Amino acid sequence: MSSMEAPSRARPDDARFVVRRMTPPEVQIALDWAAAEGWNPGLDDARAFFAADPQGFFIGTWDGEPIGCISAVAYDDAFGFIGLYIMRSGWRGRGFGIRLWNEGMAYLGARNIGLDGVVAQQANYRKSGFVLAGRNVRYEGVARTSVDPVQTTLTLADAADVPFATLLDYDTGVFACRRAAFLRDWLTLPHACARVALSGNTVRGFGVIRRCARGYKIGPLFADDSPAAHALYRALVAEVAGETVFLDVPESNPAAVALAVGHGMTSVFETARMYTRGVPEVPLARVFGVTTFELG
Structure with a gap:
């Protein structure tokens, strides 16, 4: 940033x-x-x-x-x-x-x-x-799972139990490019938790929550749809119940904004995402949380 x-x-x-x-x-x-x-x-x-x-x-x-x-x-x-x-x-x-x-x-x-x-x-x-x-808007709230869960048939797994190549392929379909070296380390950070939403053996989304200078930050939160995103959010905040949590949301994805607001989060900061050679072909409807303002 x-x-x-x-x-x-x-x-x-x-x-x-x-x-x-x-x-x-x-x-x-x-x-x-x-x-x-x-x-x-x-x-x-x-x-x-x-x-x-x-x-x-x-x-x-x-x-x-x-x-x-x-x-x-x-x-x-x-x-x-x-x-x-x-x-x-x-x-x-x-x-x-x-x-x-x-x-x-x-x-x-x-x-x-x-x-x-x-x-x-x-x-x-x-x-x-x-x-x-x-x-991109930063939302802040308290980690809680008392919000009524969205009904879903998805299963949730630790990222370590899913082949890295499978997660990399999913990430590449949502991010602006392939970022293998970064993602391999990001999924295994200390003081962090990474969860994957699965339908059978098919990845429907994944997210990471990590300890920050203040509270915990979720990023990325990528998902095919709102039910998968809500399920991942609940699984991630359950790891840090009662703690302050942050989620950086692309304003152009109304479902992501609704997720943050629905979980009692409020906007505290925003950034202007800018590019020099045009907006990458990223499916923002699947971006419920930006990975990091520093690296995109």
């Missing part, structure tokens, strides 16, 4: 400011900064984020001290995603952010690039070639 002002023009270089690729431990530094900004990342996101693209995380240092960062994850040759765009307080407005931005954008090159940015900065992101696709 990106909250700082989108870049509009470059400023003079300063040799004391250096942009380089992050080491694996430095991804956690970026997530700690994101938590301080109020973005509420998962406690264990760093491993899966880095696995998505070890070359796609950049840190800016002043005399060796980290002061800014950006992620520019290249999932494949055609699709990438910008996130974790942060300059530390006291270092903003000096032209360092544009250097981080340019490094990330240059790395992603001609790919279709997505981001979840603060809504108020849409005009600035447009200057860098991004076009609005829609809003």
